[in-house]
Amino acid sequence: MTATKYLSVIDKDGKVAKGKDPNLDAEELRRLYRVMVTTRVMDERALVLQRQGRIGFYVPATGQEASHIGSAYALRDSDWIFPSYRQPGIPLLRGAKIDHLIAEWYGYEGDICKGRQMPVHYSLRSIHFVSVSSPIGTQISHAAGCAMAMRMRKHDGVAMTYFGDGATSSNDFHSGLNFAAVYRAPVVFVCENNHWAISVPVSAQSGTEEMAVKAEAYGMPGVRVDGNDVLAVYRVCKEAVERARRGEGPTLVETVTFRMGPHSSSDDPSKYRDAATVEQWKRRDPIQRFQRYLQQRRLWNEAFEKECQESARATINEAIKRVEATNKPAPRTMFEDVYMTMPPHLQEQMQDLLSLEGPAAADEGAFPL
Amino acid sequence: MTATKYLSVIDKDGKVAKGKDPNLDAEELRRLYRVMVTTRVMDERALVLQRQGRIGFYVPATGQEASHIGSAYALRDSDWIFPSYRQPGIPLLRGAKIDHLIAEWYGYEGDICKGRQMPVHYSLRSIHFVSVSSPIGTQISHAAGCAMAMRMRKHDGVAMTYFGDGATSSNDFHSGLNFAAVYRAPVVFVCENNHWAISVPVSAQSGTEEMAVKAEAYGMPGVRVDGNDVLAVYRVCKEAVERARRGEGPTLVETVTFRMGPHSSSDDPSKYRDAATVEQWKRRDPIQRFQRYLQQRRLWNEAFEKECQESARATINEAIKRVEATNKPAPRTMFEDVYMTMPPHLQEQMQDLLSLEGPAAADEGAFPL
Amino acid sequence: MTVMTLIQAVNDALKHEMRRDDRVVVFGEDVGVKGGVFLATEGLQAEFGKDRCFDTPLSECGIIGTAVGMALYGLRPIPEIQFLDFIYPAFDQIVSEAAKMRYRSGGEYTCPMVIRSPYGGGIKGGHYHSQSAEAYFCHTPGLKVVIPSTPADAKGLLIASIRDEDPVMFLEPKRIYRTLKQEVPEGEHVVPIGKGRIVREGKDATVIAYGAMVGICEQAAELAAKEGRSVEIVDPRTLVPLDEPLILDSVRKTGRCVVVYEAPRTCGYGAELAAIVAEKAIEYLEGPIVRVAGFDTPFPYTLDNLYMPDARRVLRGIQKTFQW
């Protein structure tokens, strides 16, 4: 854990110092909590499905719920999100259909992406959640460009983009922040510093301990915040979002958090990090922290918890059942959406495949990462 | 001109405040001056040759002599230089053969690069001056890599790399500085901020007014220095070089200077910048400034000046004559050095060309940039 | 009709589309006040303001990355890459993002944009101002690749590209930016993507060429005519999607095929043309499919006139298809 200071709001007993509480109303607070719990439950279910061989791969976000849900909560629903693969709670926060998410894991018919991407690479246009890419960092300059467009068109939207500590080394981090600063684009860059890029620690990623300080290079404000404190994240991001909306330009927000699980279902973190640090961070669990706050405000009790957990589990399990009853996309779909209309050479290739006789090769291989 | 402070050593009257003078010996000072003058003369001659159609293209460095010569002077001859196209004085400082430089402009037989690159893209291995590339910024990560290698091998060399304000936006600026910082590589990054990237001013290049501040993002020191003051540049770079050699890691040095001429022989700067600013900078000419200093120290007089100018002109003119008496490289050379040994398919292509009858197409086209 | 050079036709098309559709924005290095190093964007900033035509920082990665973001948001970005040789810092954004966005999002997100860039040899630009990189983009599903060879086509194809719903690589043969003048229709003029043209009719051999090579092939065809050989020249105009029927019909008619391109020979676009013909029309062939191409070396400076295919080399290629 780093020595540098950053904003926290909820203390270890769930108390908030005067003047620091964003004073969200009861319904909203409970909704936030419910989304965080559902996100956690979804992670757990998915990892089980993966181990059972029912889905091929998964990327858990356990431990990072406050970071991405608190920040996204600072936006209007019409604002645009340019995510990485580690913000599964945002679709839940914005009311995406759970079936869409789970169909994506399976890559089945009901998947908006038509089985073209690996699990958790959601794309949900209806909630302005832009298609997740695997290449690290590419979404950062998209967010800058989208925000530049908003500004040119004099719209009052804001773009928010998410990426990890590893992504700060990418080409797109540099160009995205530079362009955003030069054009004063309304964008908030959220760097979720979870201390690891697969097996590479932050100390081997950057000459700086902090990520927020990188904002200096672009002449924009950089803010560091306790990423396991949903209210602190919300407060800091709310300010950054308002600043952007006022036309005052971009902000880099660093949420200091920790990747509690493996990088993905294929990773074994015990090979490269010690259990003690993980244990330390367990005590800072963002859901428990928020729970204590709600308890303080008498918005949480065992019954509410039970209801949250059970309804999350039920919703997810029912969706899994529905999705598992569907099929893989038809072979024809493999040739669609390369272009708006299918050009002759793809039609020919499609006919070629569809006219084939005999059984196709079986699936093979297991994903290592 | 920017308001921000930076180190100057020589004042407008050629005086140096006590304790600031690096106290170079007389011979060395005069040598530095001579190199600066020769560089300026070379620029002037080359632009004339270009206008006369004797060479195809040229990139002047007029106004930036102190910046690149003063910095390179802080190195040992065995240290490595990773230049851009705007440090023509460094080969002169390091004693490169003038014929090699001029043959490169013509792309004739005597050109080390065998006529493969445009003028001023020198490559001079014997003086550790690494092949200049046109793509902006790529040399920055080479310098970092070279310095990493020096460190791994426990050699005490230093790498110095040069690039413009525009290059700070490049992918390689970001990765080069990041890698250098992470591995504490012995490298000095010299950003020659000449205020323009062709027609794009610094204000449209970066959200910051300074370039040195970008060092913060990498956790390395950033220093801003008067780039038209050869002693100031030398002092700052000397410190950075020593720091690197002591194993304390990289430094970003920003030399604040001005591109007095066009971007290249194809550019007309009157289209995008006003004459007044250029006039203002003319008064800060680095050669005149240094001359006043030498005068103060009684190391300069009219006779010395005349001798400097004339010998520079004579050396260059004689070399031009010698080079113009040579020929284009043989067609065969076009196929060499793609690989260490020529593979069969290139041999075949070479035979194919050499067996052709009839006159080849004439040269055509004029370079626009 | 007005007589225009190819670069003027590009400028005309940009103005036409910017007037017609306020979602169209043009940006890149030096495209603003300077109007681009070749003046393709001259006058745009003056007419349309700095929001619609602006200079960018020196980062092709950022130029294309932000263009993707703008396209996603609903604009019609036309980023300029100053020279095609400098597109590689943006390669990831083009190949991994722009090209795959529609597919990977199941068709929900799209990236309509036109990446304009001058390419090819012929201006004494040497190593890094002369490359022909079209094959990289042709090998990337999701991109369209368009190359005009005349001023009228430049205007008509650029307008079609801007209106296209997919990302288009619009590569301009800089060698003929100003060497060729031609009548170009004023105002609306659309040349559809996916349709080639017969540059010259002939019956003994088909030469396929695009960009600046079309003119070279016309010279070679004249030379061949003197030897009594009637050469047909086909210009595909769009490399992806390709007008295969036009090419195959011509080859089936003439029975001979020469493919000309200035990029390095190995794995160039001409290899694709040769492979298509060898798969679909081989039974009509009366000679080998001959490729006349740039050499498999980087682009040289002094000897660039020897590097680029010229009429002599094309003529010899034609002759070879008869030596069976």
Place this chain on the structure above:
Amino acid sequence: MTVMTLIQAVNDALKHEMRRDDRVVVFGEDVGVKGGVFLATEGLQAEFGKDRCFDTPLSECGIIGTAVGMALYGLRPIPEIQFLDFIYPAFDQIVSEAAKMRYRSGGEYTCPMVIRSPYGGGIKGGHYHSQSAEAYFCHTPGLKVVIPSTPADAKGLLIASIRDEDPVMFLEPKRIYRTLKQEVPEGEHVVPIGKGRIVREGKDATVIAYGAMVGICEQAAELAAKEGRSVEIVDPRTLVPLDEPLILDSVRKTGRCVVVYEAPRTCGYGAELAAIVAEKAIEYLEGPIVRVAGFDTPFPYTLDNLYMPDARRVLRGIQKTFQW
């Protein structure tokens, strides 16, 4: 001889060369403690220390850019790109710098290095963990491109690549990293660059394939044998420089040619193979040159088994060369 998988053979070759030559350094994302996501570099950091095997920041651009600098200084860098799909941020450094350094410096500066990267489909990696990008590199003069298809070749070719004086793209077919076990010579074992191999002799048709497609073609050849057709399989092993005589001899002997590759069809390396045969051996052909390739779409996740050429498709390709 020891029985090894392809990935073990890679690891063995790296260790062998690192022991032999202390200028050899290995680096990339997760190659240190973790030993690489496929374990190609397992044990290297433990044996050779952090100066010679180390993790890097998440920047392919920086990985290759610094590798160029190290090579210039005299080291023998072996950067790993975690998946070939992620090489594009480094494309500029590879294409503009590593590939052109020797040429543009008149031979004074060189970039001997081996860029290792797993490529191709078959591990359920979908869109971004499955691509076959070899054609981009084959089209780039100055690079060598090597692709092994067996453990023994992997070791021998990797050692040859490390000792080569030019930059080599060493692309490893990840699909067969562990599916194939074979005896591999211990210690010194060099397979020269530029020499292909006959995988299987035959007389009726030649199938050219490399990487994971070699095994698929062997299955197809078995099926064809049942139909009474004797198929010869040629594995070029190095795509650049290519063992042309081996291929042309085989095609001249069999009179039929099928080219198999899993990359997108248009402008893939197979187009080059087809074009070479169509120029140099067309008079021996008794059927069209058939390409069996990946489709011109991005790589899908769920349907990846349909995307990659399988024995059915190769068999049909063979059959087509007989239907003239």
